[in-house]
Amino acid sequence: MKVFYYLVFVLILIIGACSLDTEESSSTTTTTVPVTSDGSASSPVDLTDGTAKEGSVAKSGYSYYKFTPASGSGSYKLAIASLSITDSGSSSSSVTTYLYSDSGYSSELDNESCQASCTLNFNYQALGNGSIYYLKIYGYGKGTYSLTVSQGGSEGSVNNPVALTLGTTHSGKVEGTSTYGKSYYKFTTAQAEIYDLAMTNSDSMDCDLYSDSGFTTVVYSGTNCTAGANLSENFQKDADNGLDGTTTYYLRIEGESTTAKASTYNIRVKKMENRDSRVQNYFSYSLAFLS
Numbered sequence: 001m002k003v004f005y006y007l008v009f010v011l012i013l014i015i016g017a018c019s020l021d022t023e024e025s026s027s028t029t030t031t032t033v034p035v036t037s038d039g040s041a042s043s044p045v046d047l048t049d050g051t052a053k054e055g056s057v058a059k060s061g062y063s064y065y066k067f068t069p070a071s072g073s074g075s076y077k078l079a080i081a082s083l084s085i086t087d088s089g090s091s092s093s094s095v096t097t098y099l100y101s102d103s104g105y106s107s108e109l110d111n112e113s114c115q116a117s118c119t120l121n122f123n124y125q126a127l128g129n130g131s132i133y134y135l136k137i138y139g140y141g142k143g144t145y146s147l148t149v150s151q152g153g154s155e156g157s158v159n160n161p162v163a164l165t166l167g168t169t170h171s172g173k174v175e176g177t178s179t180y181g182k183s184y185y186k187f188t189t190a191q192a193e194i195y196d197l198a199m200t201n202s203d204s205m206d207c208d209l210y211s212d213s214g215f216t217t218v219v220y221s222g223t224n225c226t227a228g229a230n231l232s233e234n235f236q237k238d239a240d241n242g243l244d245g246t247t248t249y250y251l252r253i254e255g256e257s258t259t260a261k262a263s264t265y266n267i268r269v270k271k272m273e274n275r276d277s278r279v280q281n282y283f284s285y286s287l288a289f290l291s
Contacts (some may be wrong), residue, residue, distance in 0.1 A: 035086075035142035039064035041105060044134060052081070052148045057095060057139035059087055065135040066103075067149045073129035073160035074183070075152035075175060078120045080145050085115075088141030095143050099125070100134040109133075117145075121260070124181030126157035153262035156184030158215050161250060166190060167270040174205070174255055175262040184215065185251040187269050194242035194272040197251075199231040201265035204256040209235055215250055219243070227256045231265075234272065242272070 037058045039045040044064035047053050049071055057063040069076055078097060085093040094115040099122050101107045110122040127133060137143075153175025156162040161184040164170055174183040189195065199205060207225035211217045225233040235249070236242045243249060255263055 035059070035144065037061040037063045037139075041136075047135070047147060047149050050148070050150050052146050054144075054146050055137075056145070057137050057143045059139055059142045060089055061139055063137045063139070065137070065147065066132055067135070068132050069127050069129050069151070071129075071151040072155065073157040073162075074126060075121065075124045075154040075181060076127050076133075076149060077152045078122070078135070079118075079148040079150070080114050080120065081117050081148070083114060083117045083143065083145045085139070085141040085143050090140040093141050095140065095145070096138045098136040098138075100136070101131070103132070103134060105134060105136055121152060121175075124152060124154060124176035124260070126154055126182060126184060128157045128159035131159065154181055154183045158184060158213075160184075161186040161213075163187070164251070164267070164269050166195075167268065169266050169268045171264070172253065172267045173262065173264045174253055175260070176255060177258060177260050178206075178254065178256045181260070182252050182254045185253070185267070186213075186248055187251065188248045189243050189245055190271060192242055192245040195235045195269055196272050197225065197231070197233040197235060197267070197269050199253075199265050199267045201229055201231055201263060203261065203263040204228055205231045205263070205265065206254050206256055207231065207233065208252045210250040210252070211247075213248075213250060215252055219249065235269075 035056050035058055038055045041064055044066040045055070047065050047067040049067060049069060055063060083095070085095070092115065094113045096111060096113045097120055098111040099109045101109055109125050112120045112122065114120065153173055155173055162170070164185050164187040166187060172183060175181050197207065204227050206227040209219045209223045211219050219235065220237045221239070225231055255261065
């Protein structure tokens, strides 16, 4: 009999424990953490050049960021990693990123969409070193991601062209197509003379020479380099005159590919060698012929 009562007691304890577990389990609820947008138009989140930043954007909302190119002027790209979109309000789950040159988000440089983790090149825009740029990201659904801004495959910009030293070879690069993606340089002449451009490039390149820092006024002749590998050109204002002395000129290099690609090259600008001797030999030959 004692054994019977003992078994009943144990059974009551087991039933009570199960009932307690059931009550505790039923009282537990799952809490969903809301997906919110980052920053605001007046207070965007800072992105550090080359450093990943975790972020999110609310459904049908905007997140705001800004960054300053620190690796040098040139093209920059945005890597969007670990992109996750839920509760999308569109059949095409995505985020759209807008790039601006001003804090008022009015001077748009480019915009691109991303449906999965991707890298955006913003049409290989050349950005100035030290300038602040602004990003606005729109979410078609609740989005979470990791953002990394880093330098792309072109160098220099209209505002910050790379300075070339006469007679010194510079290792350059450009990324893009014949339409998008250019590298920018400048050099200062020592004296009025014809100047030679010499490049070693395996991919077809083209170039333009300008007399103003805005890269708008093309120098008269010899300005449109013939596209090709191992690019070379004699820079002069016309058939008889070289470039002006102690004057800064501005050089733009671009690829000729119909599809985006990154290219490297060596580039050197220097005063034409032995021009005086060539001219003297020409006159000596002319005098001898006339006599």
